[in-house]
Amino acid sequence: MNLWLTRILPDPRSRDARKDIAGAVDMHHRLMALFPDDVPSTEARRELGVLFRVETAPTGSQVLLQSTHQPDLTRLPPGYGTAQTKTLTPLLDALRTDLTVRYRIAANPIRKPGRTTRELYNLSSVVPLTGHAAEEWWLRQAEASGLKIITVQAVPLDAARGTRRQDAQHIKHNRTQFDGTAIVTDPDQLRTRLVNGIGKGKAYGCGLLSIAPDRLGR
Structure with missing residues (x-):
C-alpha cells in the first residue's frame, strides 16, 4: 500500500x-x-x-x-x-522496534461514560477530556498504537466546527495537539494506526498521527 x-x-x-x-x-x-x-x-x-x-x-x-x-x-x-x-511509503518501510521518533497529532480526546455514571453526574454521552485526563487518553492511545511515549506536550486547540451539508447537523470536535518523542514498540501496529488515524472526528481534521525519526534519539 x-x-x-x-x-x-x-x-x-x-x-x-x-x-x-x-x-x-x-x-x-x-x-x-x-x-x-x-x-x-x-x-x-x-x-x-x-x-x-x-x-x-x-x-x-x-x-x-x-x-x-x-x-x-x-x-x-x-x-x-x-x-x-x-x-510516505519509505517512512513506513523504515519503522523498526526501538526506533526513536518525534510525533504530532491533533486529536479529539473523549470519554464515553456508562448510563449509570451519566445519570448520576448528569453527563452527556460523550465527555471531552482536557488537561491531565487528555494526556492520559493519549498515553493509552499511543501504547495501543505501538508507541512508548518518552515526552509529551499537550496544547489545547480551537474545536473543529462546521455544519454538515446533508443534514444541517452542527459539528464540534474538541481538539488537543500532542507533541513529543516516543520509542516504537510494534512497527506493524504503528503502521496500521498511521494509515487509519486515531480517535474520533477523523473526517474533520482530527486523528492524523505524524512521525519522523528523531536524529538525536537511538
Whole structure:
C-alpha cells in the first residue's frame, strides 16, 4: 500500500482558502474533491485513507493531507495556494522496534461514560477530556498504537466546527495537539494506526498521527 502526504499552503488572498481554513466541514469537502468521484463506497474517506490536519503558525496556515490514493491537485481552485505531494511509503518501510521518533497529532480526546455514571453526574454521552485526563487518553492511545511515549506536550486547540451539508447537523470536535518523542514498540501496529488515524472526528481534521525519526534519539 502506498501512503501519500500532501502539504497545502493556502493563499490568504483566496476567499475559498480562507473559508476552508475557518471551517472543518468545508475543508473536509475541499480535500475529498481532490479524489475521484466514483469511489464505490459510502465510506469514501475511509476507502481513500483521507486524514488531515490544519496547522497555524505566525507565517500562515498549512494543511497536511494524508491519503492512500494520490490526490489530483489540479482540482484545487485557481489561486487557492501551493501544494506538493510526496510518498510516505519509505517512512513506513523504515519503522523498526526501538526506533526513536518525534510525533504530532491533533486529536479529539473523549470519554464515553456508562448510563449509570451519566445519570448520576448528569453527563452527556460523550465527555471531552482536557488537561491531565487528555494526556492520559493519549498515553493509552499511543501504547495501543505501538508507541512508548518518552515526552509529551499537550496544547489545547480551537474545536473543529462546521455544519454538515446533508443534514444541517452542527459539528464540534474538541481538539488537543500532542507533541513529543516516543520509542516504537510494534512497527506493524504503528503502521496500521498511521494509515487509519486515531480517535474520533477523523473526517474533520482530527486523528492524523505524524512521525519522523528523531536524529538525536537511538
